[in-house]
Amino acid sequence: xxxxxxxxxxxxxxxxxxxxxxxxxxxxxxxxxxxxxxxxxxxxxxxxxxxxxxxxxxxxxxxxxxxxxxxxxxxxxxxxxxxxxxxxxxxxxxxxxxxxxxxxxxxxxxxxxxxxxxxxxxxxxxxxxxxxxxxxxxxxxxxxxxxxxxxxxxxxxxxxxxxxxxxxxxxxxxxxxxxxxxxxxxxxxxxxxxxxxxxxxxxxxxxxxxxxxxxxxxxxxxxxxxxxxxxxxxxxxxxxxxxxxxxxxxxxxxxxxxxxxxxxxxxxxxxxxxxxxxxxxxxxxxxxxxxxxxxxxxxxxxxxxxxxxxxxxxxxxxxxxxxxxxxxxxxxxxxxxxxxxxxxxxxxxxxxxxxxxxxxxxxxxxxxxxxxxxxxxxxxxxxxxxxxxxxxxxxxxxxxxxxxxxxxxxxxxxxxxxxxxxxxxxxx
Numbered sequence: 001x002x003x004x005x006x007x008x009x010x011x012x013x014x015x016x017x018x019x020x021x022x023x024x025x026x027x028x029x030x031x032x033x034x035x036x037x038x039x040x041x042x043x044x045x046x047x048x049x050x051x052x053x054x055x056x057x058x059x060x061x062x063x064x065x066x067x068x069x070x071x072x073x074x075x076x077x078x079x080x081x082x083x084x085x086x087x088x089x090x091x092x093x094x095x096x097x098x099x100x101x102x103x104x105x106x107x108x109x110x111x112x113x114x115x116x117x118x119x120x121x122x123x124x125x126x127x128x129x130x131x132x133x134x135x136x137x138x139x140x141x142x143x144x145x146x147x148x149x150x151x152x153x154x155x156x157x158x159x160x161x162x163x164x165x166x167x168x169x170x171x172x173x174x175x176x177x178x179x180x181x182x183x184x185x186x187x188x189x190x191x192x193x194x195x196x197x198x199x200x201x202x203x204x205x206x207x208x209x210x211x212x213x214x215x216x217x218x219x220x221x222x223x224x225x226x227x228x229x230x231x232x233x234x235x236x237x238x239x240x241x242x243x244x245x246x247x248x249x250x251x252x253x254x255x256x257x258x259x260x261x262x263x264x265x266x267x268x269x270x271x272x273x274x275x276x277x278x279x280x281x282x283x284x285x286x287x288x289x290x291x292x293x294x295x296x297x298x299x300x301x302x303x304x305x306x307x308x309x310x311x312x313x314x315x316x317x318x319x320x321x322x323x324x325x326x327x328x329x330x331x332x333x334x335x336x337x338x339x340x341x342x343x344x345x346x347x348x349x350x351x352x353x354x355x356x357x358x359x360x361x362x363x364x365x366x367x368x369x370x371x372x373x374x375x376x377x378x379x380x381x382x383x384x385x386x387x388x389x390x391x392x393x394x395x396x397x398x399x400x401x402x403x404x405x406x407x408x409x410x411x412x413x414x415x416x417x418x419x420x421x422x423x424x425x426x427x428x
Contacts, residue, residue: 036420036421036422037285037420037421038302038418038419038420039294039299039417039418039419039420039421040416040417040418041280041416041417041418041419042307042414042415042416043277043280043414043415043416043417044412044414045407045408045412045413045414046407046412047277048274048275048276048277048415049272049273049274049407049413050273050274050275050385051272051273052260052270052271052272052273052406052407053270053271053273053336053337054255054256054260054261054268054269054270054271055268055269055271055336055337056253056255056261056264056266056267056268056269057266057337058266058267058268058269058391058395058396059265059266059267059395059396060130060131060132060246060265060266060396061246061247061248061249061265061266061396061399062130062131062133062244062245062246063131063265063395063396064265064396064397064398065245066107066216066217066218066245067080067081067082067206067216067217067220067245067246067247068080068214068215068216068217068247068249068399069119069206069207069208069213069214069215069217069247070208070213070214070215070249071207071208071209071210071211071212071213072211072212073112073212073213073214073316074314074315074316074318075251075314075315075316076214076249076250076251076315076316076317077152077208077249077250078208078214078247078248078249078250078399079152079153079205079206079207079247079248080205080206080207080217080245080246080247081124081128081130081133081153081203081204081205081244081245081246081247081248082203082204082205082206082220082242082244082245083128083130083202083203083242083243083244083245084194084202084203084204084222084240084241084242084243085202085240085241085242085243095226095227095228095229096226096227096228096229097188097191097192097224097225097226098188098191098225098226098227098235099185099186099187099188099191099224099225100185100186100191100222100223100224100225101183101184101185101186101222101223102121102159102160102183102184102186102204102220102221102222102223103181103182103183103184103220103221103222103223104119104121104162104164104181104182104183104184104206104217104219104220105180105181105217105218105219105220106164106166106180106181106182106215106216106217106218107180107215107216107217107218108166108178108180110216110320110321111213111214111215111216112212112213112214112215113166113167114167115165116163116164116165116168117163117164117165117208117209117210117213117215118161118162118163118164118208118209118210118213119161119162119163119164119182119184119206119207119208119209119215120158120160120161120162120206120207120208120209121158121159121160121161121162121184121186121204121205121206122153122156122157122158122159122204122205122206122207123156123157123159123190123193123194123203123204123205124153124154124156124203124204124205125154125155125156125157126138126148126149126153126154126155127139127146128148128154128203129141130244130245130246131246133246133248134248134252135151135152135248135249135250135251135252136148136151138154151250152248152250153205153248156205157190159184159186159190159204160184160185160186161184161209162182162183162184163182164179164181164182164215165179166178166179166180167179186222191224204220204222206220216320217245217247220242220245221239221240221242222239222240222242223237223238223239223240224237224238224239224240225237226238247399249316249399251316253314253316253317253401256403256406258406258407258408259311259403259404259405259406260308260390260403260404260405260406260413261401261402261403261404262323262325262390262391262392262401262402262404263319263323263392263396263397263398263400263401263402264317264396264398264399264400264401265396265397265398265399266396267391267392267395267396267397267401268401269337269389269390269391270389270390270391270404271330271336271337271387271388271389271390272306272387272388272390272413273333273385273386273387274385274386274387274388274415275384275385276373276376276377276384276385276386276415277296277384278295278296278297278377278384279293279294279295279296280293280294280296280417281293281294282294294421296377296417296419297377297378298421299419299420299421300419300420300421301370301373301374301377301417301418301419302370302418302419302420303368303370303416303417303418303419304368304369304370304372304373304374304415304416304417304418305366305367305368305369305370305415305416306327306366306367306369306413306414306415306416307364307365307366307367307413307414307415307416308364308365308366308367308404308405308413309362309363309364309365309404309405309410309411309412309413310352310356310357310360310361310362310363310365310402310403310404310405311357311361311362311403311404311405311411312357312358312361312403313357313358313400313401313402313403317399317400317401318354318357318358318400319354319357319398319400319401319402320354320398320399320400321354321397321398321400322351322352322353322354323351323352323354323392323397323401323402324349324350324351324352324392324393324394324397325346325349325350325351325352325367325390325391325392325393325402326344326346326349326350326390326391326392326393327344327345327346327367327369327372327388327389327390327391328341328342328343328344328345328388328389328391329341329342329345329372329386329387329388329389330342330386330387330388330389333387341389341391345369345371345372345388346367346368346369347368347370347371349393350365350367352365352402354400356402357402357403362411365404366416367390369388373417
């Protein structure tokens with residue numbers, strides 16, 4: 001028989017000062033005496049979890065809408081790929097491209113901001129697919145899988161180097177504004193190569209030049225300088241649209257073994273198959289010395305939550321921001337990992353700060369599933385065995401991911417139940 005840790009709190013239903021006293025002067029009106037008790041139950045991992053599976057590959061880094069550049073940042077290197085389109089034509093020889101500049105705009109809140117960081121821009125000569133590109137693979141679509149000729153972006157040509165220093169002006173003036181961008185000039189020869197159809201794909205790669213750096217690239221533009229045949233002394237500027245943004249990382253995170261993962265880009269999900277118990281062992285306060293079972297279908301369920309324990313995420317994939325977690329029911333186990341999911345099961349998205357996966361590991365995080373568990377206990381059609389997906393509320397949300405302890409050791413998930421029962425407790 002499964003044993004559970006129970007804490008029983010005696011409660012008084014009346015508004016009198018003592019639950020045990022009886023007012024002998026009041027008439028007996030024939031009311032039933034109610035003696036409710038609130039019970040807290042912690043069901044260990046092995047007693048309610050049947051299986052745990054972790055799946056990756058949901059969404060793409062291209063869905064984030066920004067880029068990442070890093071070089072040996074906790075073991076992580078990252079490069080951003082920018083697909084360009086709609087280059088201006090030469091208008092029958094009437095317009096010439098004479099140069100240009102790449103303007104990179106970086107996040108001034110997250111990343112390596114205390115020291116200048118060198119960034120380098122490259123011309124990319126090979127085709128890639130924005131949604132499926134990785135460090136090793138340029139295209140990975142149905143019926144078409146192509147590797148880079150060289151990992152990390154293929155054969156590239158450097159176009160220029162710049163330095164991002166957000167606090168540069170403040171070193172001379174404490175009241176100066178932060179710098180959020182860097183402009184890298186591009187010479188006319190490089191621009192001419194782009195204009196030539198035989199010059200390859202029109203794309204750029206942005207990389208960090210200094211080890212230990214991590215930056216988030218939030219915007220980019222290529223500005224070309226042009227002159228007209230009729231006015232060779234007048235230089236005009238034309239901005240080239242960016243068609244797609246993605247980033248590639250080295251290494252790619254390996255699938256976890258024995259623990260849970262949520263988030264990342266592409267995003268990870270943890271699927272927990274569990275059996276909700278229909279009864280639990282009673283305590284001596286409830287049952288006396290003979291023992292008894294508490295029928296959970298007959299109690300008032302006040303709280304049901306899955307309690308997780310945070311663990312350290314590897315340094316290359318530490319969350320940069322708050323992880324917002326959701327729980328949804330898996331509607332068809334046979335279709336995993338692409339099974340459709342039901343509506344959210346949590347009353348509100350659970351927000352978990354990033355430090356819980358670095359400096360504050362071992363923190364308990366409770367995810368409320370009260371309404372869902374109550375529905376399982378009250379529905380005769382339910383078997384009690386369900387599969388739930390723990391996932392990021394937005395997929396993907398950021399490069400880093402959350403990590404939680406799995407089964408088989410300290411910190412394994414537990415199911416916490418808090419319920420109220422009246423007098424009647426069934427004996428075994």
